[in-house]
Amino acid sequence: MNRSRVVSLLIVVVLLCLWEGYCRFFSVPDFILPTPSEIFQTTVRQTPLLLPHAAVTALEIVLGIALSLLVAIPLAILMFAHPSIEEALSPFLVASQSIPVFALAPLLVIWLGYGIASKVLMAAIIIFFPITVSLLEGFKNCGHDYVVLFRLMGAGFGTRMKLLFWPWALPFFFAGLKVGVTVATIGAVIGEWVGSQQGLGYLMIQSNARLRVDMVFAAILWLSLMGLGMWKLVNFLEKRVVRWN
Amino acid sequence: MLTVSHLCKSFPDLNVLENFSLTVPRNGFTALVGPSGCGKSTFFDVLTGVENKDSGDIRWLGESMANLGKKAAYMQQKDLLLPWLSLLDNALLPTRIQGGNRRESREKALAHFQRLGLGGFENYTPQKVSGGMRQRCALVRTLMFETELVLLDEPLSALDAITRRSLQSLLLLLQSEFKKTILMITHDVEEALLLADEVFVLSQLPMQVRECFVPSIPKPRKGSDPELIRIKEHILEELQGEL
Missing domain, CATH: 1.20.5 (Single alpha-helices involved in coiled-coils or other helix-helix interfaces)
Structure with a gap:
């Protein structure tokens, strides 16, 4: 050490x-x-209670990440291929970021219900922007000389994307994803606060109402451990995939 | 034979090429030497199709074309190797993109690796090897374009003097062994004289051929050859007058 x-x-x-x-x-x-020792005891002893709730929140986060990737990757490629589309869309993208996501949570719960769908969408919305922007920046960062070389080899846009732009942008993509996974927990938990029947956010609200402050702290502790775990996982994946940096 | 005639290219506030003409014989090695900013790079951009020509004619083996696009292999100062691919995979990129028999190309690339002194380094990534080896690999990739015409844009100017000398002898192989037709631009007068059959000295904008030298010394040449030194001094004085 x-x-x-x-x-x-x-x-x-x-x-x-x-x-x-x-x-x-x-x-x-x-x-x-409560004292830290009490919180620690609750965190460990109440594992059987905390675990299923944590699993739900984790599922929401993972699905949220998957959903935002599903939209962010094609969108970033599209905006890179057609700068006019980027120009047309970027005001909306930026504007969407200035809306506090917290304000959307009650609406999403009304529209999508108390199940996990509204939380998945919350998490997805919150991480969509950093991933899209970092990926797009990564594509744009590719050296012009390389693009010329690939053109001379006869590579069309698809081939250039696969063999050049995509690998080139991977370090940027992972930087965005790292930001994304750490804030994804926020989206999921806010969704759960507003209306849900399970999840760590739900457990926090319930415990708060019953003055079980130790349980609130325990849930927070679990959440931060989950966030940390996901950050480490992305880090690990990055090291495996991006070996050249 | 590569023939460029009456090539014109201008930018809004800059007339770079005006009726520029040039001929490179088949299997010849022609070098263009000029002061920096004389339009050499623009000329290559037009040849490769990065920029469109305004007017003029580009002919390769009698066929007129807008640019040399897929007819020419291109190598420049930067090796442009992809850091996530091994040296071998980098060299195989042209095959991978243009399609073609993978096994055959692999065999061919491996043979080139041996010939250019890269044997045993096929699976190394670019960042693990020296600048000279990276440029050798770029040379293998250039050979894998499978085109007869090769355009060299200051291919060795990023290398140190010692590495440079050994790479120069490899560039000669392009002509003698691989039967390529080579057009090179450089600002290194000695390098041009060491390698090329014909050396064109260029003027400032708009780019024109000022003088042409055909060194009669057989290759491989030595930098210490009196005739070479004489021509070199002459060209350098000419170019200094330009500035």
């Missing part, structure tokens, strides 16, 4: 100790602020 890791670990330990000490010394009731 290097020094910076030790320092960051030390900061966490000190903060947790201060928190624990504060709660115990001032006898803070656990429905206001």
Whole structure:
């Protein structure tokens, strides 16, 4: 372990100790602020309860990512192939980003119901933009000399896309995906807050109402672990796929 | 034979080519030498079809065409190897794109790798080998275009002096062994004189042929040859007068 890791670990330990000490010394009731040790116990002991909810949220996130990829990749290719389409669409894309996604959540629940569909769409909307933009930037980043070489070899747009632009853009794509997966949890959880019957967001709202603050913290902890896990997974995939960087 | 006659190309505020004419005999090695910014690159852009010509005629083996597009292989200063492909796969790109017998091409490429001193490095990625080896690989890729005509755009100017010398002898193989017809642009006068049968010295914009030299020294030539040095000094003085 290097020094910076030790320092960051030390900061966490000190903060947790201060928190624990504060709660115990001032006898803070656990429905206001539970101690870290209580939260830890709940997080581990309540695994049978947390696990199915986490699985639902995870499913929503994964489907959301898949859905946004399904739209983002063809759209980025289309905009790259036809700059006029990019010009026509980009104001809408940017405008769509200035709408707070939170504002859309209640509408999506009305339209798509309390099931996972509305949450999948929320997650997809939130990550769609960074992926599309980074992929498009990646395509555009390709060196002009390479494009000329490929033209001289007789490569049409499809061939250039497959053999040149796509691999070229992969590092950009993964950069966008990394941003995407970390914010995807936000989309799913907000969707669950607004209206749902399962998922970690649902569990948080329910526990909050019952003053089970330890459970709220446990759900948050699980969420952040999930986010971290997905980030690591994308990192791992990137290392496997993009070996030349 | 490659014949370019009365080629014109101008940009809104710049007249680059005006009635430019040039002939490269079949299996010949012709070099164009000129000061930077004399329009050499635009000339190549027009030849390869990156830019459209305004007027004039481009003929290869008697056939008139808008540009040399698929008739010519092209190699430039940057090796333009794809970092995600092995050296062998990079060399096989033209085959992969143009279609063709993969196994046959593979055999051919492997033979070229041996011939150009890259044997054993077929599966290395470009970033694992030296600049000289990368350029050798680019040369193999150029050979894999399967075209008789080869356009070289400052192919060695990114290399160090030692690597350059060994690559120069490989460029000579293009003519002697692979029977290519070669047109090279360069600003390195000595390199042009070492390699080419005919050396055209170009003027500033609009680009014109100022002088033509046909060194009578047999190849491979040496930079220390008195005639070569004499012509080189002459050309350099000419070019200095241009600036």
